[in-house]
Amino acid sequence: MxxxxxxxxxxxxxxxxxxxxxxxxxxxxxxxxxxxxxxxxxxxxxxTINLDGRLLTPQIRGQRASWTEALDLVADEFSAAVRDHGPDSVAFYVSGQLLTEDYYVANKLMKGFIGSANIDTNSRLCMASSVAGHKRAFGSDTVPGTYDDLEEADLIVLVGSNLAWCHPVLHQRIAAVKEKRPDLRIVNIDPRLTATSELADIHLKISPDGDIALFNGLLAYLVAEGMVDTDYITANVSGFDEALAAAKTCDPTESGLSARDLLQFYALWAKNRKVVTVYSQGVNQSECGTDKVNAILNCHLATGRVGAPGCGPFSVTGQPNAMGGREVGGLANMLANHLDIENSGHRDAVQMFWESPTICQQPGLKAVDLFEACARGKIKALWVMSTNPAVSMPDANGVSDAIANVPFVVVSDIMARTDTGDLADVLLPATGWGEKDGTVTNSERRVSRQRAFLPTPGDARPDWKIICDVAARMGWGDAFSYDSPSEVFSEYIALSEATRTFGRDLDLSVFADADYAALLPTQWPQNNHRFFADGKFYHPDGKARMVAIATPIRSLGSFRLNTGRNRDQWHTMTRTGKAPRLGAHLAEPYVEVHPDDAAALELEPGDLVQLNNGANDCILRALVTPRVAQGHLFAPMHWTRQRTSRSMINSVTPSQTDPVSGQPALKSGSVSATRFKGAWYGFAASLFEMRPTAAYSAVARTSTGWQIELADLACPDDWTVEARRITGVSGGEVAAIEDPATGLARIAMSERGILQAVFFAAPRPVALSRSKAIELIGTSAAPFDALAGRIKLGQPDPGVQVCACFNVGRNTLITAIGHGSVSIEDLGAQTCAGTNCGSCKPELAMLLRNAALPVAAE
Missing domain, CATH: 2.20.25.90 (ADC-like domains)
Incomplete structure (x- = not known):
């Protein structure tokens, strides 16, 4: 092999x-x-690499078309819009899923040839506040940290980052260091108790957006305790006095933490020189995200804890090429190579290198503004590449309507059906992971190759090639006449060389003579380089800048809504949704609710909750847990209209943004919550794909086919007809148990002795072992055994999945603990859980900890 x-x-x-x-x-x-x-x-x-659901040929308004027809139409429509309405009437919305070569040619076409900066990216939702904070502090979007710093640190502070679920391999790397060096201290700062909290020595359950008060308080404490590096500040930092004055006006307890907790954290930070502060979406996705970034950076700059091994601020990116996109100018407010649109010298240099007829003169529309312009009719042609904004953007219903309002919409994607693709006039089939070649840059500035190991399916083409084909038809063929991604990469490196006179941080000379085919993972500007080790920054005076930060004023509704990710899912599940074992961990959309809030809402186990923001609503399964604070809710963002009827959490998230970065505040929605009162609730498993149709429905793949959770406001006239409609089984034999008095219905459908589907309905949420019912689909199980929930004699119910790699359930693990397993290693030896990827280890630790609690006497 x-x-x-x-x-x-x-x-x-x-x-x-x-x-x-x-x-x-x-x-x-x-x-x-x-x-x-x-x-x-x-x-x-x-x-996930099968071709199920793949877009394999171009489509024009739902009909199969040739590449020539599709590309001609795209070029004609974009050219007409520019001619009739100006360059700013068109826009690209691209993705951190694109490779750097794709990103580069899209940026070149829009900014240097069409002449508009209306190209933004879903990285705006991810890292824009970090970019803005870096530029304010360092004069450039420079991430100074490396993964090696995590292994050299004496204190790791995780702020707004559920590393265990969102960056699991980094979490495992830290866990390995912690095991070797128990003196390593880890602080987890998060409003929620998460899987990451299991590894931490201290969990600070901060109030939402309390980060500024916390870190302003830290700065004031460090000054009061004489822990700032005055020599470093004098030589290398400006703005210290103003930042300190602002910090002193803050009350640290506005962070939501007690004076005791604050003092414990501050003392720990002060006494450990080697501090790495890792931050992610909990910091960035806020109306004050940029200020939160700078409040963190202020503390590192005031103590000189930047540019040295084992210390510094470290923003970790959410997407595989968010960093590469930033490097080539993928955001609407920047040029390639970390250059500035507002700087005429930068614009002239890029235009001269590209030999382009024009260059954008001002920043373009950031993501939220872009779709608002679509809604207002300002955008006449829109091209969405490798992302799904009709789901992932805040106010997703409004964004969907805005896209529908654009006269001409193009979507490049690998899937035939996405919520955004369903709104397109033209669908262009792109190659996906494993089929395309290029480079990506990770969170520590390391450029790695993605290489093809699969044949190109159908008529699919790489994104860079599609963009170049359109550019050629718009009259710019000579400038986009690349024959391979390696030629694009070479031009990108040459642009870096041509603009080095500006003294920016992005120095790619290490790749100038690299063998593209054999390229090894390499950091820029060179491996093991530490930015700012010499105390030199990228502001004109060579100094870093501390920024005066004020504590934000927070206004909350009845509930504060926080959104995020699941351990085993990715974005809108176009890829991870294909893997049954990834869906088994948390198979339906849910919202975490504090027990006291659940009691006030009169929620019982399995109930559904309806969230409303005054304009839209969504329905989610209630997961009652003390992991969230009272008055707070948490829901993941993965479910789409393809998988649910009414459970897209971004239908109720606000479109408010950070005023500096334009990043949406996806973690600070204000919603009301009520118990959803269905007339009936159901569950079905089937060999066939099922579609969401009821008031509440959530579809997921299983190891034997598909499953669906259901609830609706009116009972059907005939349960068997309803069961056939939902499960897609039209023939064969039916076995049914119905009790009109109680409203219970259990129906099994078989054909030639093979169980095709089972359907369960009740006036309350259906209680049964889903895993047992799913396992029987496609077998010769007797229909009435299936309806009784019975499975093979002697086979226990494994319970809800915990370990995705080996499909180990909660009941299996509890049994192992009861039989003497007292450590994660013991559980691994007995069940294999945690012995492959390790992503489930935090949950194994929770089960072990809970099992160790003494049973209260009655």
Whole structure:
């Protein structure tokens, strides 16, 4: 077997992968980002490379078309819009899923040839506030940290980052260091108790957006205790006095933490020189996200804890190429190579290098503004590449309507059906992971290759090639006449060389003579380089700037809504949704509710909750847990209109943004909550794909087909007809148990002795072992045994999945603990849980801890 070295397409950790067309997936032990480790999503990549649901030919208004027809139409419509309404009447919305080469040519076409900066990216939702904070502090969007710093630190502070679920391999890397060096201290700052909190020595349950009060308080404490580096500040930092004056006006207890907790954290930060502060979406996705970033950076700058091994601020990116997109100018407010649109010298240099007829003169529309312009009719032609804004943007229903309002919409994607693609006039089939070649840059500035190991399916083409084909038809063929992604990469490196006179941080000269085909994972400007070690920054005076930050005023509704991710899912599930074992961990959309709030809402186990923001609503399964604070709710963002009827959480998230970065405040929605009172609730498992139709429905793949959770406001006239409609089984035999007095219905459908589907309905949420029912689909199980919930004699119910790699359930683990397992290692030896990717280890630790609690006497 010949395995191809490539890079994982999920988060910004940038893990190396060894892959083969037969579905074999292994971690690359030689890749410095992961050294062979993979998370559950990465381990399951082999289950996601099939062609089910793939877009394989171009389509024009729902009809199959040739590439010539589709590309001619796209070029004609964009050219007409520019001619009739000006360059700013068109827009691209692109993605951190694109490779750097794709990103580069899209940016070049829009900014240098069409002449508008209306190209923004879903990275706006992810890292824009970090970019803005870096530029204010350092004079450039420079991430100074490296993964090695995590292993050299004496204190790691995780702020707004559920690393265990969102960047699992980094979490595992920290856990390994903690095991070797128990003196390493870890602080987890998060309004929720998460899987990451299991590894922490201290969990600070901060109030939402309390980060500024916390870190302003830290700055004032460090000054009061004489812990600032005055020599470093004098030589290398400006703005200290103003930042300190602002910090002193803050009350640290506005963070929501007690004076005792604050003092404990401040003292820990002060006494450990080697401090790494890792932050992510809990910081960035806020109306004051940029200020939160600078409040953190202020503390590192005031103590000189930046640019040295084992210390510094470290923003970790959410997407595989969010960093690469920033490098080539993928955001609407920047040029390629970290240059500034507002700087005429920068504009002239880029235009001269590209030999382009024009160059954008001002920043373009950021994501939220872009779709608002679509709604107002300002955008006449829109091209969405490799992302799904009709789901992922805040106010997703409004964004969907806005896209529908654009006269001409193009979507490049790998899937035939997405919520955004359903709104397109033209669909262009793109190659996906495993089929395309290019580069990505991870969170520590390391450029790695993605390499093809699968044949190109159908008529699909790489994104860079599609963009160049359109550019040629718009009259710019000579400037986009690349024959391969390596030629695009070479031009990108040459642009970096041509603009080095500006003294920016993005120095790619290490790649000037690189063999593209054999490119090894390499950091820019060179491996193991530490930015700012010499105290020199990128502001004109060479100094860093501390920023005066005021505490924000927060106004809350009845509930504060926080959104995020699940351990085993990615974005809108176009890829991870194909892997049944990834869906088994948390198979339907849910919202975490504090027990006291659940009692006030009169919620019982399994109930559904309806959230409303005054304009839209959504329905989610209530997960009652003390992990969230009273008055707070948490819901993941993965479910789409393809998978649910009314459970898209971004239908109720606000479109408010940070005024500096334009990043949406996806973690600070204000909603009301009420119990959803269905007339009936149901569950079905089927061999056939099912579609969401009821007032509440959530569909997921299973190991034997598909499952669906249901609830509706009116009972059907005939349960058997309803069961057939939902499960897609039209023939065969039916076995039914119905009790009109209680409203219970259980129906099994078989054909030629093979169980095709089961359907359960009741006036309250259906209680049964889903895993048992799912396992019987496609077998010769007797229909009435299936309806009784029975399974093979002597086979226990494994319970809800905890370990995705080996499909180990909660009941199996509890049994193992009862039989003497007292550690994660013991559980691994007995059940295999946690012995592959390790993503479930925090949950194993929770089960062990809970089992150790003494039973209260009655």
């Amino acid at each position: 010949s395995l191809t070295r490539t890079t994982c397409p999920y988060c910004g950790v940038g893990c190396g992968v060894l892959a083969d067309a037969d579905g074999t997936i292994k971690g690359d032990p030689e890749h410095p980002a992961n050294y062979g480790r993979l998370c559950s999503k990465g381990s399951a990549l082999g289950e």
